[in-house]
Amino acid sequence: MITTGFALAGVLALAACSDAPAAENDDASAQEQSAEAGAESPEQGADGEQPELPEADTSDVPEVVAEVNGEEITGEDFTVLYESQFQQMAMESQMTGEEPDQDQLKEQTLESMIGNELLLQDAEDEGYEASEEEIDALIADAAETAGMGSSEEFIEAYEEQGMDEEQLTEDAESQVLINQVLAQLEVPEPSEEELRETYDEAVAAQEGAEGAEGAEGAEGEEAAEGEEAAEIPPFDEVRDDLEADATDQARNEAALDHVEDLRAEADVQTHL
Numbered sequence: 001m002i003t004t005g006f007a008l009a010g011v012l013a014l015a016a017c018s019d020a021p022a023a024e025n026d027d028a029s030a031q032e033q034s035a036e037a038g039a040e041s042p043e044q045g046a047d048g049e050q051p052e053l054p055e056a057d058t059s060d061v062p063e064v065v066a067e068v069n070g071e072e073i074t075g076e077d078f079t080v081l082y083e084s085q086f087q088q089m090a091m092e093s094q095m096t097g098e099e100p101d102q103d104q105l106k107e108q109t110l111e112s113m114i115g116n117e118l119l120l121q122d123a124e125d126e127g128y129e130a131s132e133e134e135i136d137a138l139i140a141d142a143a144e145t146a147g148m149g150s151s152e153e154f155i156e157a158y159e160e161q162g163m164d165e166e167q168l169t170e171d172a173e174s175q176v177l178i179n180q181v182l183a184q185l186e187v188p189e190p191s192e193e194e195l196r197e198t199y200d201e202a203v204a205a206q207e208g209a210e211g212a213e214g215a216e217g218a219e220g221e222e223a224a225e226g227e228e229a230a231e232i233p234p235f236d237e238v239r240d241d242l243e244a245d246a247t248d249q250a251r252n253e254a255a256l257d258h259v260e261d262l263r264a265e266a267d268v269q270t271h272l
Contacts, residue, residue, distance in 0.1 A: 053094070056086040057102055060272075065110055067269045068117040073110075078272070082109045110272050116178060118262040119255075123177035130176035138172045185254040190246035198242055199235050206232055 058079050066073040082105070089100040136151065143154035155165050232238070 053087075053090045054100065056083045056090075058082065062271050065270065065272045066114055066117075067267075067271075068114055069121060069267050071117060071121070073113050073117060078109065078113060081113065082106060085109055106272060110270060114263070114268060114270075115256075115259040116174075118259055118266060119178045119181050120174050122258075122262055123181045126181070128177050128180045130173045130180075134176045135169060135172045138176055139168065142172075181258075182251065182255050185251065185258055187247060187250045187254050190243055190250070194246065195239060195242045196235065198246065199232075199238065203232055 061075040061079055061082075063075050064072045065075050065078045085105060085108075086100060086102070089105060093100050139154065140151050143149075143151050146154060146157075148154045148157065155168060158168050159165065
């Protein structure tokens with residue numbers, strides 16, 4: 001919810017388009033490995049060709065999908081975000097063989113947009129402001145995430161999607177404000193005991209996986225040898241990474257709790 005809100009729906013759509021070739025390459029690599037192992041992927045047909053990706057169904061999206069304290073969330077904004085989310089899920093479905101649940105994804109997308117609107121309204125109530133430098137920095141980060149060389153290149157691609165630079169700037173400004181709200185939330189620091197517990201669980205999980213592979217015979221032994229090369233480093237070497245992950249998770253939970261508090265006092269009407 002924090003990083004895929006409606007404020008940067010256009011950014012997400014572009015990122016999804018930019019990531020598509022890489023995803024296709026990953027699929028091709030996975031299919032090649034599967035063929036070498038003598039197995040056929042569940043979604044691959046007898047002729048070896050990939051089926052076409054399913055299409056997002058937006059026929060039931062109204063002009064206004066929700067109202068949050070009187071502020072409308074338009075069906076147009078919803079469709080941009082939903083289609084980008086659906087594209088990612090559809091590509092994942094090629095690997096799993098499971099059809100995307102569009103109803104569930106629409107509900108999740110709408111809840112994400114409502115949560116971001118609540119956070120944006122909270123930022124405005126608190127008097128937060130987004131500077132030009134912060135907006136430019138966010139757009140530059142989005143350009144890098146989308147694999148583009150510069151903000152200018154990113155803006156051009158954004159406009160090719162039928163949107164304009166002014167809208168991108170407004171969306172980026174909204175996201176900066178939301179980020180300011182999230183930065184003010186109290187996030188507890190993980191204890192040394194919690195970090196140790198997380199590390200021990202990771203080590204135990206790897207040992208269990210290696211044991212299962214070893215029981216499969218010669219092929220299992222070869223796989224186990226491959227896993228050994230990627231053995232988890234000592235605790236001291238990964239402690240900072242564990243702490244960063246735990247802090248990110250705590251920040252996400254704090255954000256969700258804050259949205260729940262805001263929603264409990266808000267007037268939210270949905271029309272989807």
